[in-house]
Amino acid sequence: MKLLLGNKNYSSWSLRPWLVLKHFDIEFEEEMLLLNGENWKQKIVDRTPFGFVPVLEDGELVVGETLAIIEYLAEKFPDKNIWPNDINERAMARVAASKMHAGFSALRNAAPMNLRASYPGRISQKEISHDMEVLEKLLCTHLDNSKGDFLFGNFCAADAMFAPVAVRIKTYEIPVSNQLREYFAAIFALKAFDEWHRDALKESWIVEEDEIDFVQANTD
Numbered sequence: 001m002k003l004l005l006g007n008k009n010y011s012s013w014s015l016r017p018w019l020v021l022k023h024f025d026i027e028f029e030e031e032m033l034l035l036n037g038e039n040w041k042q043k044i045v046d047r048t049p050f051g052f053v054p055v056l057e058d059g060e061l062v063v064g065e066t067l068a069i070i071e072y073l074a075e076k077f078p079d080k081n082i083w084p085n086d087i088n089e090r091a092m093a094r095v096a097a098s099k100m101h102a103g104f105s106a107l108r109n110a111a112p113m114n115l116r117a118s119y120p121g122r123i124s125q126k127e128i129s130h131d132m133e134v135l136e137k138l139l140c141t142h143l144d145n146s147k148g149d150f151l152f153g154n155f156c157a158a159d160a161m162f163a164p165v166a167v168r169i170k171t172y173e174i175p176v177s178n179q180l181r182e183y184f185a186a187i188f189a190l191k192a193f194d195e196w197h198r199d200a201l202k203e204s205w206i207v208e209e210d211e212i213d214f215v216q217a218n219t220d
């Protein structure tokens, strides 16, 4: 199995299935398709079904779209408990993951994932206040009922979906409740996250479109 992924410093969507693969100890290779450099877009278009990373290749099978990749892994490795065991928790974990996949666009647009950067105070709270309210409510409801450090006890696919949010909150020092801060600390403490982080810090490529100066100069 091979995961095609983007630059680790910036590619929030790639981080999600990569964390699932690593954390659950699934053997895989990885190949980076750069989100910068000459002809980068064409190179990704040539290798992927929709012109986006991540993509999982398993023999002849090519799976695009983050959530579909995670679902495929959960079906292929049922003993790994990539989703929670309990049917109700599994449903709620999928709701949270779907909310992340389809929503939080104000936060995602205003605060691109950029692991190496530190830009406290650069994000307008007003712009992201609705997303932050929804985020606090959604995650804290699950954390209140959780028997562990993660949304549904042990780390699961839903937590992987929120890992890039944890990075964004840290990079831009966006204020959050203590409960969320502790939750994000649990994500940062994962061995798999640490490995991704260390890889990201070794990269020197700049993706200008994901740098805050560019983002803020190009938004109304």
Ligand SMILES: N[C@@H](CCC(=O)N[C@@H](CS)C(=O)NCC(=O)O)C(=O)O
Pocket (backbone or CB within 6 Å): 006, 010, 011, 012, 013, 014, 035, 041, 051, 052, 053, 054, 064, 065, 066, 067
């Ligand atoms: N809906 C896709 C989104 C993937 C996505 O936006 N990936 C970014 C990298 S994080 C990408 O490939 N960007 C290339 C581009 O914007 O042309 C998924 O869930 O995997």
